[in-house]
Amino acid sequence: MPAERTKGPRSAHRYDDAPDTNAAFRRIAALPDGPERSALRQEVVCAWMPMAVRLARRFRHRGETFEDLKQVAQLGLVKAVSRFDPSLGTAFPSFAIPTILGEVKRHFRDELWVVHVPRRVQELRGQVRSADHELSTSLGGSIPAVHEIAAHTGLTEADVLLGQGALESFTALSLDAVPGGSADSHPLADTLGGMEPGFDRVVNRETLRPLLRALPERERQILYMRFFCDMTQARIGLQLGVSQMYVSRLITRTCARLHDQVMADPRVPRRTA
Numbered sequence: 001m002p003a004e005r006t007k008g009p010r011s012a013h014r015y016d017d018a019p020d021t022n023a024a025f026r027r028i029a030a031l032p033d034g035p036e037r038s039a040l041r042q043e044v045v046c047a048w049m050p051m052a053v054r055l056a057r058r059f060r061h062r063g064e065t066f067e068d069l070k071q072v073a074q075l076g077l078v079k080a081v082s083r084f085d086p087s088l089g090t091a092f093p094s095f096a097i098p099t100i101l102g103e104v105k106r107h108f109r110d111e112l113w114v115v116h117v118p119r120r121v122q123e124l125r126g127q128v129r130s131a132d133h134e135l136s137t138s139l140g141g142s143i144p145a146v147h148e149i150a151a152h153t154g155l156t157e158a159d160v161l162l163g164q165g166a167l168e169s170f171t172a173l174s175l176d177a178v179p180g181g182s183a184d185s186h187p188l189a190d191t192l193g194g195m196e197p198g199f200d201r202v203v204n205r206e207t208l209r210p211l212l213r214a215l216p217e218r219e220r221q222i223l224y225m226r227f228f229c230d231m232t233q234a235r236i237g238l239q240l241g242v243s244q245m246y247v248s249r250l251i252t253r254t255c256a257r258l259h260d261q262v263m264a265d266p267r268v269p270r271r272t273a
Contacts, residue, residue: 018093019047025086044081045074048096052077055100059108069104076103124163127153207265211258219254226251 021044028044031037056073060066080096131152135144146164150157212220222240225231226247233251237244 018051021047021092022086025084025092029086041081045078048077048081048092049074051093051096052100055097056104059104064108069107072104072107073100076100079103121162121166124155124159125166126163127155128160128163204262207262208258211261215254219250222247222250223254 024040024044024047028037028040031040052073053070056066056069059069076099077096080092080099083099084092084095086092128149131149132144135148135152136142144152146157146160149155149160153160155163212223215223218240222236225236225239226233231239233247234244237247240247
């Protein structure tokens with residue numbers, strides 16, 4: 001009588017070295033939590049470890065080391081063994097394989113993207129990437145157009161563009177990298193802009209504007225004559241009928257008060273306040 005085949009998705013194919021752990025799972029279900037149950041679970045995990053390694057091998061050459069992939073797949077196997085309920089009548093591979101694959105895909109989605117993008121965009125990236133490869137092969141190496149990818153995948157052109165935009169989000173170049181590799185090329189770090197002091201000046205001026213308006217008339221007049229008309233303290237004193245020393249003390253006191261008020265404003269950059 002031919003051996004009964006394990007029902008389930010194609011990925012749940014029964015390998016020649018698949019262990020028979022049905023009795024072990026029934027014992028696990030009957031045991032209370034404790035050392036004996038944990039030890040039996042560990043035996044089952046070890047027995048199914050080759051399956052986890054085979055599944056991890058599917059994801060090689062995708063930017064992650066095989067050793068890390070094996071660890072993630074083994075973690076998925078541990079979760080599958082812990083959650084499996086033999087009373088439901090499902091073969092363990094049919095339950096474990098989606099659990100392990102889901103753990104590996106989650107690892108790629110949550111841990112390896114340099115720029116975080118929504119899950120839907122990640123899925124669009126995968127569809128666009130696969131379609132681009134398939135169409136490039138059929139077109140003799142030519143780069144397919146957006147509308148061709150859209151027709152091939154059933155996506156809208158907007159979704160194709162969104163997926164293409166995420167193609168470079170999985171990895172990033174070092175700032176020391178030299179694009180193009182020619183002798184005239186410069187590292188990416190050399191193309192970065194510096195801080196624009198004009199922006200901070202605008203913030204400071206806008207912060208000072210209402211504070212200056214709130215000053216008493218005499219203080220506002222003296223600051224205007226000193227900093228906007230470039231008059232000396234002696235000339236200001238002569239014009240207002242006060243001493244140069246009075247003008248100096250007033251300017252010092254007023255500027256200190258304005259400085260404290262500006263520093264207390266959270267909008268002002270601390271490096272320039």
